[in-house]
Amino acid sequence: MNVSDIASRPDSPGNEFAAFELLASAILVVDEDGLIRYANAPAEDLFEVSVRQLYAVQVCDLFQNGAQLQMSLKEANQHVFADKRQMLVIDRLGREPVQVAATVVALYNQAWPALIELREIEQQLKIDREERLLEQAQSNRELLRNLAHEIKNPLGGLRGAAQLLESELSDPALTEYTQVIIQEADRLQTLVDRLLAPHRAPRIVGDVNIHEVCERVRSLVLAEYPRGLNIVRDYDASVPEFRGDKSQLIQAVLNVVRNAAEALAERIAAGDAEIILRTRVARQITLAKQRFKLALELHVVDNGPGIPQELLDRIFHPLVSGREGGSGLGLTLAQTFVQQHEGLIECDSRPGLTDFKLLLPLP
Incomplete structure (x- = not known):
């Protein structure tokens, strides 16, 4: 079942809810009796059933602590709040229960009095961790690029000076020291090149x-x-x-x-x-x-x-x-x-x- 199937019913939400299909979180729209009248695709994934199976189900029956949700829906019907957050636990047959963060939103002047947004706690933590990784990687890239450029110029001068000094030395024993400088400069140059590689080569x-x-x-x-x-x-x-x-x-x-x-x-x-x-x-x-x-x-x-x-x-x-x-x-x-x-x-x-x-x- 898709959104157009639901919208075609005389007793179901219209196309105004189609945008919920684009969200990552699960969305349920319920009537005054707590029956599900709309569910998006992420809700299918969360409950591991099709939208058709969710339609007209008593939403509180899906949770171990459904009584807590029932009270929130009652308050939403009475317009006691605009939105309310709580933790719920989903029962899944043959599987471990899963904890979700739920937000109950009161819909004013709508045929459907409440909307429920559900997001797995683990999924939320995963999204937060990914965002941190991306921000961290961006900072690292900028730091490395700047550091590599700062190292590169003096490194070339250091190597060149060591080569000139070596050509002026008459004692072969002393060239051992200039060779150490040149070899270490080359090693650092290789490291700098590796740092800059992702930003230099054109993508094919x-x-x-x-x-x-x-x-x-x-x-x-x-x-x-x-x-x-x-x-x-x-x-x-x-x-x-x-x-x-x-x-x-x-x-x-x-x-x-x-x-x-x-x-x-x-x-x-x-x-x-x-x-x-x-x-x-x-x-x-x-x-x-x-x-x-x-x-x-x-x-x-x-x-x-x-x-x-x-x-x-x-x-x-x-x-x-x-x-x-x-x-x-x-x-x-x-x-x-x-x-x-x-x-x-x-x-x-x-x-x-x-x-x-x-x-x-x-x-």
Whole structure:
């Protein structure tokens, strides 16, 4: 059932509620008896039933603490408040109950006296976390770009001065010191180039098949780790192609998979290391405050020791690494490349299972 089906009924809300289909939160419109007269698509997802099944259901029966909602609806009918917030718990057959933040809105001078907006607490926390990640990534990019430019010019002068000094030295033993300066300057130059890489190279946009990206990454990583590492494919063949920069996405996925392989050093030595590349299609996803009907979920899952809790919230920060000798740029650059495609990388980790999830909007 869609909005036009509901609107065609003489006893149902009209097209004025069609805009609710564009919202990320679940919307229910109820009559004076508490019967549902309209529900949007996110409400279907939340309750895991169709709109047709929700229609004319007593809304309070959907919640464990329905009596609390019933009192709010009564007050809305009496225009005691404009809107009221409360916590409700949804009963789901055979599943764990889910807690939601509910806002009951009184509709004045309308045939339908109340509207209920529902949002999962976990979903709200997820949206807040994504917003923080995006803001943090933007700040990091600006900081790194400015820092790299500030380092680059004096670094070139330092290297040039060392080369001139070396040419004037008559004692070969002293050139050992100038070589140290030149080599360290080159190392820093390489680091600066990596910091500036996402902002320098022009994007080459074309049709991207995510499974071709995964296969390329898989072959590259297995060439580095020919023994002791198993990379499992778990692909959803229904994932459509999308527009993007294939080389950037290969680099982003490669950085994540290589990071997982490095974390699996002990298990690779033992011969039981495993990385899973899993693709799925997700629906009704919010990325960067924009709602997408379809999105790609690419999971990179490993059976390594997990990321220390004190690092988990900072792994996408530049120069933060949990590995000795790591540059701390791999995940930062991966996040940058994915965000340039309007996507995001998230991470969930515990001992024995680390899951990096790359989210990308689909057409």
